[in-house]
Amino acid sequence: MARRRRKRIKQVRKVRKPSNYFQCPRCGAMTLTISFKKLDSSNEKLAIAKCGTCHLYCELKVPTTLDKVDVYNMISDLAYENRLDECSRPYSEEGEEGEEGEEGEEQES
Numbered sequence: 746m747a748r749r750r751r752k753r754i755k756q757v758r759k760v761r762k763p764s765n766y767f768q769c770p771r772c773g774a775m776t777l778t779i780s781f782k783k784l785d786s787s788n789e790k791l792a793i794a795k796c797g798t799c800h801l802y803c804e805l806k807v808p809t810t811l812d813k814v815d816v817y818n819m820i821s822d823l824a825y826e827n828r829l830d831e832c833s834r835p836y837s838e839e840g841e842e843g844e845e846g847e848e849g850e851e852q853e854s
């Protein structure tokens with residue numbers, strides 16, 4: 746009895762980017778990033794979308810259950826309806842739009 750080696754060619758589909766970058770609804774570049782920030786509320790979090798190309802900035806308060814993709818969908822909806830302005834101002838008011846820090850490292854005490 747010859748042992749048959751099962752040769753299974755597994756086709757691994759390479760998922761190159763696990764949805765870290767999205768297509769910006771405003772300029773169309775794949776440079777839109779979405780990050781989350783904790784809020785005081787345990788039911789909501791702050792989603793922050795930024796585009797590295799056109800500097801779109803968008804903050805949305807969303808339920809914690811939402812995923813990046815969900816947020817992205819919301820943002821594209823807003824963009825579609827031309828309502829991006831509604832979320833373009835930071836949720837937390839810490840100074841006007843003074844600094845343009847890349848890493849938003851806010852420290853709240």
Ligand SMILES: [Zn+2]
Nearest residue numbers: 769772796799
């Ligand atoms: Zn853009």
